[in-house]
Amino acid sequence: MHNFKRVFAFGCSMTQYGWPTWADIYGSVAENFYNYGRSGAGNQFIANQLVEATLRYNIGEGDKVILMWSTESRIDSYKNDGWRTPGNIYNQDEYSDDIVNLFCPRGWHIRDFATIKMTEEFLKNLGCEYFIGAMQKFTEVDEDIAELYDFSYPTLFESVGECWPTVDCVNVDWGNDLDYHPTPMMHYNYLEDAGLNPTEPMKLFAEKWQNRVDKYKTHQEVNWSEDILGTKMVRL
Numbered sequence: 001m002h003n004f005k006r007v008f009a010f011g012c013s014m015t016q017y018g019w020p021t022w023a024d025i026y027g028s029v030a031e032n033f034y035n036y037g038r039s040g041a042g043n044q045f046i047a048n049q050l051v052e053a054t055l056r057y058n059i060g061e062g063d064k065v066i067l068m069w070s071t072e073s074r075i076d077s078y079k080n081d082g083w084r085t086p087g088n089i090y091n092q093d094e095y096s097d098d099i100v101n102l103f104c105p106r107g108w109h110i111r112d113f114a115t116i117k118m119t120e121e122f123l124k125n126l127g128c129e130y131f132i133g134a135m136q137k138f139t140e141v142d143e144d145i146a147e148l149y150d151f152s153y154p155t156l157f158e159s160v161g162e163c164w165p166t167v168d169c170v171n172v173d174w175g176n177d178l179d180y181h182p183t184p185m186m187h188y189n190y191l192e193d194a195g196l197n198p199t200e201p202m203k204l205f206a207e208k209w210q211n212r213v214d215k216y217k218t219h220q221e222v223n224w225s226e227d228i229l230g231t232k233m234v235r236l
Contacts, residue, residue: 002026002029002030002197002199004030004031004062004063004064004129005030005031005032005062005063006030006031006032006033006034006057006059006062006063006064007026007027007030007032007033007034007063007064007065007066008033008034008036008050008053008057008059008063008064008065008066009023009024009026009027009033009034009035009036009037009065009066009067010036010037010046010049010050010053010065010066010067010068011023011036011037011041011046011067011068011069011070011135012037012038012039012040012041012042012046012068012070012085012087012135013037013038013039013040013041013181014037014068014070014135014156014181014182015035015037015068016035016036016037016038016039017037017039017181017224018171018179018181018219018222018224019169019183019184019209019212019213019219019222019224020184020187020205020206020209020224021037021182021184021187022068022133022156022187022188022190022191022194022196023035023037023066023068024187025184025187025188025191025198025202025205025206026066026191026196026198026202027066028201028202028205029199029201029202030064034053034057036049036050036053037068038083038085039085039087040074040085040086040087040092041070041074041076041083041085042070042071042072042074042075042076042085042112043069043070043072043074043112043115043116044074044075044076044111044112044115045076045083045085046067046069046070046119047115047116047118047119048076050065050067050119050122050123051122054122054126059126059128060126060127060128061127061128062128063126063128063129064128064129064130064131065123065126065128065129065130065131066130066131066133066196067119067123067130067131067132067133068132068133068134068135068156069116069132069133069134069135069153070135071088071135071136071138071139072105072108072109072111072112072138072139073088073089073090073103073105073108074086074087074088074089075089075095075099075103089103105139105141106141106142106145109138109139109141109142109145110145112138113138113141113145113148113149113151116149116151117149120132131194131196132153133153133154133155133156133190133194134151134153134154134155134156135155135156135157136155136156136157136158137155137157137158138151154190154193154194154195156182156187156190158193159182159186159189159190159193159194160182160186160189160190164180164181164182165180165181165182165183165186166178166179166180167179167180167181167183167213168217169213169216169217169218169219169222170217170218170219171218171219171220172218172219172220183210183213184206184207184209184210184213185206185207185210187206188202188203188206209222209224212224
């Protein structure tokens, strides 16, 4: 059922974070796992990374792609030394108000829904197995836009009870008092809710890291690092 030589994951901080996510838990039993998730990433970044990874690694038959869409109101840009993915455009300090004012809610949907639709069609033609989820439901859209698209993905937000958790384990470099990302076991539960049929080894892996999140107060102490699954895992 989970005998994939390679698993490729794409998403935002709900896919790659300071402790194992649903994607890491799922990928923990694969022969090779590549996590292209990035904190703050929007859907343009996610789609771009899928195409780039496909060309670099020749993703196809025998592989599994797992992807989680982020929220719409994000701007991803590439400049000089890499990607800028500051997250929600209305709660960041990367872009000026002049940039923010170029966009509107309807515009986010027109842009992202087309990207998402094209990505679905792209995945259908790769020959690999794939799963698509979403961080949360897309915000309410104008009726004419909604009629063009029919997206219904299992969401992480619904899986955690439609209320992001407050976790007493933070990244000390960020200066936050609490963390609002799902814990490892919440991510494991999402695998069940989304129909990804997690295995007992996946559960044991999630429980191990849940114990560390419960025990320690900082991401640094939890020490979830890029080599935690050994050489088979690549965080990009």
